[in-house]
Amino acid sequence: MNARKNKKPKLTAEAAYENAHIVAQDLVQRIGELLFDLPAPGNDEHPINWADVGSVNEVNNRLSSVVAFLEGTEE
Incomplete structure (x- = not known):
């Protein structure tokens, strides 16, 4: 077995954060779309x-929890 094939690429914290941030932005956009599609x-x-x-x-309860987490005010 070749040892090189089994090595995972090293990911920096900044690159991992950037990727996670993009995912979070996509999730927020999807939430907005889903809320817009709710019955009026x-x-x-x-x-x-x-x-x-x-x-x-x-x-609203779940989104309030996310806001509290991001603000650092969750209990």
Whole structure:
């Protein structure tokens, strides 16, 4: 077995951070798209129900946790 083939390339912290940051930005963009696609009030084809309210409140709760983490204020 060739030892060179088994070696992993060394990744710097900066390169790993840059990659993770790009992934995070993509996730934020996708979240925005998904939120935009949620049912809107006044849509007769999909009237808002309490399950929709619960879903949006759960999203808000999770996003608030992310904001608190990023601000360093999470408990």
